[in-house]
Amino acid sequence: MPLDEATTELIDQMAEAGAPPLHELAPAEAREMAGAMTEMLGPGPDVARSEDHTVTSSDGVEFGVTLLVPDVPVRGVLVFYHGGGWVIGSAADYDHLCRIMANRTGCAVVNVDYRLAPENPYPAAVDDCYAALEWAAANIDSVAGADVPLMVCGDSAGANLAAAVTLRARDRNGPRIAWQGLIYPVADSGLDTASYTAEENQLMLNREGMEWFWDLYCPDVSRRAEPEASPLRADLSGLPPAHVQTAEYDVLRDEGEAYAAKLKAAGVPVELSRQAGQMHGYFALLMLPGSARAMDEFVEAVDAAL
Numbered sequence: 079m080p081l082d083e084a085t086t087e088l089i090d091q092m093a094e095a096g097a098p099p100l101h102e103l104a105p106a107e108a109r110e111m112a113g114a115m116t117e118m119l120g121p122g123p124d125v126a127r128s129e130d131h132t133v134t135s136s137d138g139v140e141f142g143v144t145l146l147v148p149d150v151p152v153r154g155v156l157v158f159y160h161g162g163g164w165v166i167g168s169a170a171d172y173d174h175l176c177r178i179m180a181n182r183t184g185c186a187v188v189n190v191d192y193r194l195a196p197e198n199p200y201p202a203a204v205d206d207c208y209a210a211l212e213w214a215a216a217n218i219d220s221v222a223g224a225d226v227p228l229m230v231c232g233d234s235a236g237a238n239l240a241a242a243v244t245l246r247a248r249d250r251n252g253p254r255i256a257w258q259g260l261i262y263p264v265a266d267s268g269l270d271t272a273s274y275t276a277e278e279n280q281l282m283l284n285r286e287g288m289e290w291f292w293d294l295y296c297p298d299v300s301r302r303a304e305p306e307a308s309p310l311r312a313d314l315s316g317l318p319p320a321h322v323q324t325a326e327y328d329v330l331r332d333e334g335e336a337y338a339a340k341l342k343a344a345g346v347p348v349e350l351s352r353q354a355g356q357m358h359g360y361f362a363l364l365m366l367p368g369s370a371r372a373m374d375e376f377v378e379a380v381d382a383a384l
Contacts, residue, residue, distance in 0.1 A: 156380075
């Protein structure tokens with residue numbers, strides 16, 4: 079189907095405002111632009127508890143997580159990793175979304191403010207995200223009041239990190255992850271799929287933008303094939319059930335769907351949903367109707383997992 083009308087209007091508004099493409103910006107400029115879009119959303123809904131905690135990564139560096147607890151008996155703990163190409167975005171930028179997620183799912187959400195590239199290149203973000211998972215597992219009784227299921231989720235680069243964390247937890251006999259939610263994930267460092275080269279997919283995120291992100295996140299090209307950077311290249315057996323969403327108009331569409339197919343081939347229960355008429359970023363762009371529909375599907379998937 080054609081690109082969603084509301085999405086088309088948003089792209090037109092950004093073009094009229096003269097917003098430059100990401101790959102022409104310095105990281106600090108790109109972060110400022112992303113923060114400005116977040117401010118358009120305003121504050122998120124109330125939750126019963128919002129707490130900031132400090133977690134120490136494996137290299138001794140501290141970073142923050144925000145715990146959001148809904149005003150209902152907690153059914154599970156969702157460790158959430160934000161998108162932004164490992165370069166932009168923050169827990170604060172995703173606070174509104176995570177509050178909605180907590181209230182809609184009845185789960186406590188741990189919103190992870192992992193270190194960003196290029197200041198902290200791969201695998202610093204993976205190390206932080208795994209440390210956050212370990213923190214959530216160690217504190218699950220105080221967070222939820224019971225030994226509830228522990229789950230991971232994220233969008234875009236955050237979904238890449240969620241996938242990497244599930245691999246590390248399996249390989250290191252780490253915390254037991256009950257479910258993974260992957261929203262338009264970065265699954266591979268290759269930039270040559272059909273969805274990458276399709277002209278209609280060169281929208282807010284395009285091929286040049288992903289090249290820019292990869293160059294900043296993992297400048298050592300030889301390491302991009304590692305499973306924790308490109309999960310599509312990993313052995314996916316023994317991983318937790320997955321809910322995968324992709325966007326019809328997205329350079330990452332094909333690798334996300336290939337990842338879902340490889341999970342299924344490895345015997346992992348998978349639910350795949352391609353969001354028709356949507357572009358990359360729809361889940362976090364809360365002003366778009368496609369975001370609400372995608373959240374409905376996400377909540378249904380969590381319900382089924384629980």
